[in-house]
Amino acid sequence: MNDEQDLFAASLRTLLQAHADPAVVRAIEAGGPAQALWQALQDSGFADALLPEAQGGAGLGLGEAFGLLALCGEFALPVPLGETLLARGLLAQAGLAWPEGPLTLAAQALDDGDRILCTSVPCARVASHVLLRHLDRCALLPVAEARVEASGLAQETTLSWPLATWQAAPAWPGALPPLRELQAVLYAAQMAGAMRAVFERSLQHANERQQFGRPIGKFQAIQHQLSVMAELVFASRMAARLGCQGPVQAPDPLRAALAKARCSEAAPEVAALGHSIHGAIGFTAEFDLQLYTRRLHAWRQAGGSESHWQGVLGEALVNGHEGLALDLLRQLTDATPLTA
Amino acid sequence: MSALDSLDLTPIPAEDEALRAPVRAFLAEALRGVPGVTRARSWSGYDPAFSRALGAQGWLGITLPTAYGGGGRSPYARYVLVEEFLNAGAPVGSHWIADRQSGPLILKYGTEAQKRHYLPAICRGEAFFCIGMSEPGAGSDLASVRTRATRTDTGWRLSGQKIWTTNAHHCHYMIALVRSSGEAGDRQQGLSQFIVDLSLPGVTVRPITDQSGDRHFCEVFFDDVALAPEALIGAEGQGWAQVTAELAFERSGPERLYSSIVLFDEWLAFVRQDAATHPQRNTAALRLAGRVLAQLAPLRAMSVAVTGRLARGDSPVVESALVKDLGTGVEQLIPAALADDLGTRLAEGLPVPLGLLHTLNYVIQVAPSYSLRGGTRDILRGMIARGLGLR
Numbered sequence: 001m002n003d004e005q006d007l008f009a010a011s012l013r014t015l016l017q018a019h020a021d022p023a024v025v026r027a028i029e030a031g032g033p034a035q036a037l038w039q040a041l042q043d044s045g046f047a048d049a050l051l052p053e054a055q056g057g058a059g060l061g062l063g064e065a066f067g068l069l070a071l072c073g074e075f076a077l078p079v080p081l082g083e084t085l086l087a088r089g090l091l092a093q094a095g096l097a098w099p100e101g102p103l104t105l106a107a108q109a110l111d112d113g114d115r116i117l118c119t120s121v122p123c124a125r126v127a128s129h130v131l132l133r134h135l136d137r138c139a140l141l142p143v144a145e146a147r148v149e150a151s152g153l154a155q156e157t158t159l160s161w162p163l164a165t166w167q168a169a170p171a172w173p174g175a176l177p178p179l180r181e182l183q184a185v186l187y188a189a190q191m192a193g194a195m196r197a198v199f200e201r202s203l204q205h206a207n208e209r210q211q212f213g214r215p216i217g218k219f220q221a222i223q224h225q226l227s228v229m230a231e232l233v234f235a236s237r238m239a240a241r242l243g244c245q246g247p248v249q250a251p252d253p254l255r256a257a258l259a260k261a262r263c264s265e266a267a268p269e270v271a272a273l274g275h276s277i278h279g280a281i282g283f284t285a286e287f288d289l290q291l292y293t294r295r296l297h298a299w300r301q302a303g304g305s306e307s308h309w310q311g312v313l314g315e316a317l318v319n320g321h322e323g324l325a326l327d328l329l330r331q332l333t334d335a336t337p338l339t340a
Numbered sequence: 341m342s343a344l345d346s347l348d349l350t351p352i353p354a355e356d357e358a359l360r361a362p363v364r365a366f367l368a369e370a371l372r373g374v375p376g377v378t379r380a381r382s383w384s385g386y387d388p389a390f391s392r393a394l395g396a397q398g399w400l401g402i403t404l405p406t407a408y409g410g411g412g413r414s415p416y417a418r419y420v421l422v423e424e425f426l427n428a429g430a431p432v433g434s435h436w437i438a439d440r441q442s443g444p445l446i447l448k449y450g451t452e453a454q455k456r457h458y459l460p461a462i463c464r465g466e467a468f469f470c471i472g473m474s475e476p477g478a479g480s481d482l483a484s485v486r487t488r489a490t491r492t493d494t495g496w497r498l499s500g501q502k503i504w505t506t507n508a509h510h511c512h513y514m515i516a517l518v519r520s521s522g523e524a525g526d527r528q529q530g531l532s533q534f535i536v537d538l539s540l541p542g543v544t545v546r547p548i549t550d551q552s553g554d555r556h557f558c559e560v561f562f563d564d565v566a567l568a569p570e571a572l573i574g575a576e577g578q579g580w581a582q583v584t585a586e587l588a589f590e591r592s593g594p595e596r597l598y599s600s601i602v603l604f605d606e607w608l609a610f611v612r613q614d615a616a617t618h619p620q621r622n623t624a625a626l627r628l629a630g631r632v633l634a635q636l637a638p639l640r641a642m643s644v645a646v647t648g649r650l651a652r653g654d655s656p657v658v659e660s661a662l663v664k665d666l667g668t669g670v671e672q673l674i675p676a677a678l679a680d681d682l683g684t685r686l687a688e689g690l691p692v693p694l695g696l697l698h699t700l701n702y703v704i705q706v707a708p709s710y711s712l713r714g715g716t717r718d719i720l721r722g723m724i725a726r727g728l729g730l731r
Binding site for chain 2: 203206207215217220223224226227228230231234235236237238239241242257258261262265306307309310311312313314315316317318319322324325326328329330332333334335
């Protein structure tokens with residue numbers, strides 16, 4: 001399935017073009033209300049995409065959800081649609097109920113005296129609950145009961161709850177969900193989408209901006225920067241797509257690692273190239289480029305930056321594998337035909 | 341929709357994947373005891389007897405029709421074979437160009453007589469080809485070639501010079517891009533391709549020693565070489581279009597990912613052994629292994645996807661250029677990063693196998709050619725930018 005054949009993604013793109021333009025992104029990031037945008041998404045059913053059809057969802061696996069997750073990045077979506085559809089999928093699989101509103105994810109926490117602390121949680125201010133996995137537990141914690149502090153980058157927030165709140169949360173039935181791997185594939189896909197947005201804008205800018213009497217895209221130095229960007233966008237998109245495989249409760253851990261390692265490595269390079277091509281205007285709050293480049297830096301770290309995931313892959317290749325690297329490479333990349 | 345969305349995850353068909361096990365078993369036997377520094381030469385390695393042995397197995401010209409001695413299989417079958425050859429470090433240089441592009445070019449543009457003459461010999465590993473494109477005054481600016489074919493009563497007369505011609509000193513034939521009408525200022529107009537028998541009078545081949553000490557590319561001089569009429573391949577004046585199509589085959593294959601893979605595997609085997617007893621001093625090496633793997637994985641998926649496009653008869657020129665530029669980047673990252681890892685160990689008084697250093701030092705010296713052969717990095721990047729919509 002390529003992007004043109006992805007009818008879910010085409011439909012979400014239309015919706016986001018109508019409801020999530022850069023003005024909306026700015027307003028919500030600045031602390032404005034997110035209810036109207038969330039209601040439109042909720043009504044469209046995308047947040048239920050991974051639910052079984054018997055529960056009113058579309059029954060998608062991660063592979064079919066890739067296009068949706070990438071669009072969340074391409075539009076710098078200021079509400080946690082990707083996190084919510086993954087969380088609802090997990091909760092449904094576990095036979096648990098979920099609250100109405102948007103959900104976000106945290107795959108670890110710090111003990112901070114008598115409180116439990118989650119740093120840099122994406123879109124937490126506009127979420128009703130955080131699905132937190134920490135040590136041997138996983139549970140939904142209400143944002144309304146948290147002490148909240150903006151982290152200073154994009155829409156990331158640090159939250160803390162009294163230890164007693166965490167300890168009182170109900171136990172997760174069965175095996176704990178793979179939140180770390182799901183964060184990896186989600187933010188890889190969102191980075192792939194945001195990198196594409198940075199590339200498209202940079203290409204347009206290079207065609208329009210005139211210096212020395214011609215569009216700056218006529219200069220070989222700019223052409224080469226655009227080409228390098230395109231290569232990184234292309235490779236990241238393929239890596240993220242490879243990461244999005246399998247059902248929500250069981251993503252392939254090494255493919256998730258490869259997706260996050262590759263996209264996190266590429267994201268700061270693509271952001272830097274975008275700023276280089278745009279010059280000073282791209283650094284202004286008024287210009288849209290920063291909506292995507294700041295998020296690229298946030299998502300590069302969210303769920304683990306590249307060195308962490310490279311270490312996971314390297315452990316598998318060195319200590320968990322014998323013989324040719326090719327055989328692990330094939331295992332990571334061989335396509336299984338997607339069900340339509 | 342942009343080319344950036346044009347590649348799907350593409351499965352290799354099971355019947356083609358089934359070739360992998362027998363090829364691997366054959367290579368394990370054939371390459372037993374060959375050291376890494378030799379295997380690292382891979383598609384630069386010259387061994388005509390090995391090529392004939394592959395031909396006897398039916399593994400050359402596998403995509404060519406059976407009527408011409410080929411395997412009648414899909415490009416995926418060739419992908420699997422070549423992926424195994426390169427990862428094993430098999431000496432596939434003798435037949436490499438013939439198998440990859442000369443055979444398909446002759447099949448596409450040749451007359452029936454040309455196909456019958458050349459293709460069965462290519463499939464047996466008995467006819468080796470080289471590519472006559474670059475000239476002293478026509479490198480990246482390929483359209484400015486000056487070697488000229490002039491019509492005579494009996495065919496054509498060829499005069500001029502080619503350079504950087506890989507393996508010309510070991511090949512039977514060159515497919516040369518030359519000017520058959522007009523002047524150098526006519527650029528892409530008036531160019532044609534000829535199959536030149538390199539044993540003809542007037543052909544002089546001089547190998548050039550490269551910085552690694554190997555002699556795999558050559559100068560080739562044509563001093564009024566008399567060619568028969570049937571030396572022309574394809575239509576007169578269509579040489580540029582034919583060459584452009586040929587380059588899509590040349591740029592996207594597994595050889596753009598795996599040029600340093602023998603070194604990487606040899607290093608991995610060492611790290612595996614060292615980490616088993618000293619895990620704490622191998623943390624950075626594990627991350628490096630993961631970094632390389634994470635770069636190779638999407639590239640392999642893209643390269644298989646381009647193969648799928650070629651199998652459907654497309655000519656994905658921009659996608660091929662993207663894969664080649666990125667792929668050669670990883671191929672060059674491997675020796676650079678491994679040199680840092682091994683150099684750090686040596687400075688700290690830690691053991692490093694001598695054989696591994698030999699392989700590394702060979703690859704370091706040959707690596708600059710990765711982003712020169714088949715179109716330089718700068719030329720590819722210009723193509724990519726224009727192909728993606730830069731006006």
